[in-house]
Amino acid sequence: MACTADLIRHLFHEKKFTSVKTKTRDLIINILAPHAIKNTIDGLKNANYISILVDASNHK
16 A cells, blocks of 8 residues: 555655545545546547457466
């Protein structure tokens, strides 16, 4: 989660942003993830063609 706090500081030019795990988790779940999901769905709705690739690894 420390890298997420660094990313937020960089993206929003907010040098005073500090974060603990709970706050960072809430930011991801309540703000970043819904935005990313909506952005992805909107992009798929506007696409003429869609390809789906699935890759699975069984290595342990």
